[in-house]
Amino acid sequence: MAQLKRTAKAVWHGTGKDGDGTLTTQSATLDNVPYSFLARFGDGKGTNPEELIAAAHAGCFSMQLAFMLAGNNTPAAEINTGAVLIMESDGPGWKIATVELSLQASVPGISAEKFAEIANNAKANCPVSKVLNAEVKLTAKLL
Known part of the structure; x- marks a missing residue:
């Protein structure tokens, strides 16, 4: 059976609400792209x-x-x-x-x-x- 693998990495610092992190994908399309509580549950800068x-x-x-x-x-x-x-x-x-x-x-x-x-x-x-x-x-x- 054929198989493909794709990878990504998340790095998080701090607590869930007050912390922040970065996301990186295998292709480097996302390369240390910021994400945070505010980007996820509000209108903060970055992705989610x-x-x-x-x-x-x-x-x-x-x-x-x-x-x-x-x-x-x-x-x-x-x-x-x-x-x-x-x-x-x-x-x-x-x-x-x-x-x-x-x-x-x-x-x-x-x-x-x-x-x-x-x-x-x-x-x-x-x-x-x-x-x-x-x-x-x-x-x-x-x-």
């Missing part, structure tokens, strides 16, 4: 884990959809996916409750019904959708 999960989910879904549309012999001219990750308090902490994917795509030669079928299949089979222990929602719009 949930923002990165939302970006990863939008990217993963878009790529999965592109593969599936090409496999249907209806390649997309453009796929534009937004992701809104919603966290909710679950008593002592927080949980990722929902990810709302919002899709707009230009796909010549495909019916609205077939587009919806393939988009929902991509949502279910995108690796990030599979790893999340959250409801994943999709709103798709064919342009």
